[in-house]
Amino acid sequence: MSAYTIGVLAGDGIGPEITSAAMTVLKAAEKRSGYELFDWLELPVGKAAIERYGQPLPQMTKDALRGCSGWLMGPHDSASYPPVYKAERNPSGELRRSFDLYANIRPSRSLAGVNGLTKEADLVIFRENTEGFYSDRNMFAGAGEWQVTPDIVLSAGVFTRRAAERIADAAFRAARKRRKRVSIVHKANVIKLGFGLFLETCYEVSKQYPDVAVDDFHIDAAAAHLVRHAHRFDVILTTNMFGDILSDLTGELVGGIGLAPGLNAGDEWAMAQAAHGSAPDIAGTGAANPTGLILSATMLLDWLGERHSDRRAEKLGRVIDKAVFSALAGETRTPDLGGNASTAQFAEAIIAKLPV
Structure with missing residues (x-):
C-alpha cells in the first residue's frame, strides 16, 4: 500500500513540463527501489482552473490538498490572469497562508559541471x-x-x-x-x-x-x-x-535560478516548489530545466521521512539527489546550461543515473 498521497499542481507556463519531468523521475526511482510510496493526485490550478472552474485556486483543490501528505507545485503566471483575479492572493501565496506553511527553505549548492x-x-x-x-x-x-x-x-x-x-x-x-x-x-x-x-x-x-x-x-x-x-x-x-x-x-x-529548489513547510503539510517562475517565453518548447522542481521534490521526501520517521522516503530522496548531481556533471544539458537537451531528455538522463 502506498504511504503518501502527493498532490500535483502543474501550474502555468513551463509548469506542466517540469512537473511531468519531476513525476517521471520520482516514479522511476520508486520503481527501482522496490518501494510503494506514492499515490498521485493531479488537481486544477492556474489558468486551466480559471477556464474550467472560474478560479485560479478552486476550493475543491484546497479541500483535496488537506487529504494529501504533501504536494508538488509548478510555477504560476498570475501576472497574466484576468484583472479580476489580480486583486486576490496568487495561488502560491494563498496555499502558504491557508496551510500555514511558515518555513520557506531554499538551499544553494555549487554543482560539479555547472559554471556558477x-x-x-x-x-x-x-x-x-x-x-x-x-x-x-x-x-x-x-x-x-x-x-x-x-x-x-x-x-x-x-x-x-x-x-x-x-x-x-x-x-x-x-x-x-x-x-x-x-x-x-x-x-x-x-x-x-x-x-x-x-x-x-x-x-x-x-x-x-x-x-x-x-x-x-x-x-x-x-x-x-x-x-x-x-x-x-x-x-x-x-x-x-x-x-x-x-x-x-x-x-x-551557483549557476542559475532554474537550478534553485525550495520547500514550503509547516507542521502538517509541505509543498515542493522551485524558486523560479513560469517562464512563459519558453513554455511549450521543451527547453525548461526541471532541476529546481526535482530537487524540491527530494526536499519533500526528506521532510516526509523526518516527519513520519520513514527511512525509505529519506533514502529515496538521497538517491534522486545524487542522480541529479551526476546528470548535471554529464553532457546532457538543457539550453540554460549551454546544451540542447529537452526537459524530458534531461529527466531521462537523471533516470539513467539511478541505481539499478
Whole structure:
C-alpha cells in the first residue's frame, strides 16, 4: 500500500513540463527501489482552473490538498490572469497562508559541471513565509496597504514573536544537521521595532541551541558578503521579503535560478516548489530545466521521512539527489546550461543515473 498521497499542481507556463519531468523521475526511482510510496493526485490550478472552474485556486483543490501528505507545485503566471483575479492572493501565496506553511527553505549548492559564479557554496536560507512586508498575506482580511491620497501609499510590515520563534527554531534544528552556524539577516538598525523584534527573538531561540554558532548581518551587508564569500555561510535565517531576494541571488551564484529548489513547510503539510517562475517565453518548447522542481521534490521526501520517521522516503530522496548531481556533471544539458537537451531528455538522463 502506498504511504503518501502527493498532490500535483502543474501550474502555468513551463509548469506542466517540469512537473511531468519531476513525476517521471520520482516514479522511476520508486520503481527501482522496490518501494510503494506514492499515490498521485493531479488537481486544477492556474489558468486551466480559471477556464474550467472560474478560479485560479478552486476550493475543491484546497479541500483535496488537506487529504494529501504533501504536494508538488509548478510555477504560476498570475501576472497574466484576468484583472479580476489580480486583486486576490496568487495561488502560491494563498496555499502558504491557508496551510500555514511558515518555513520557506531554499538551499544553494555549487554543482560539479555547472559554471556558477562561486564554486564552494553550500548554504540554505530559512525564510519566514507568512508575514513581514508581503502585504497580500500579512492581515487577517484584506491587504496591508492603503492609498491615503492619489500620491501617498502606506504599506505595512507585520512582525510577530510567534512567527520569528518558529522559523528560528526550524533554522537552528537544520543547522545542527549541517555545519552548526546560523546567520540572522535583518535591518534592525533602521526598522528598529519590527526587525528589532525579529532579531531579538531569534537570539532568544538560539539559547536553546548552545552547540550552534550564531551571528547577524544587515541585509545590504549580507548581500555583499554572499557575492564574495558565499562559502562562509551555512544557514541564513531571515524574513519574508529578504529571504525571497537573497534566495534568487544565491540561486544565480551557483549557476542559475532554474537550478534553485525550495520547500514550503509547516507542521502538517509541505509543498515542493522551485524558486523560479513560469517562464512563459519558453513554455511549450521543451527547453525548461526541471532541476529546481526535482530537487524540491527530494526536499519533500526528506521532510516526509523526518516527519513520519520513514527511512525509505529519506533514502529515496538521497538517491534522486545524487542522480541529479551526476546528470548535471554529464553532457546532457538543457539550453540554460549551454546544451540542447529537452526537459524530458534531461529527466531521462537523471533516470539513467539511478541505481539499478
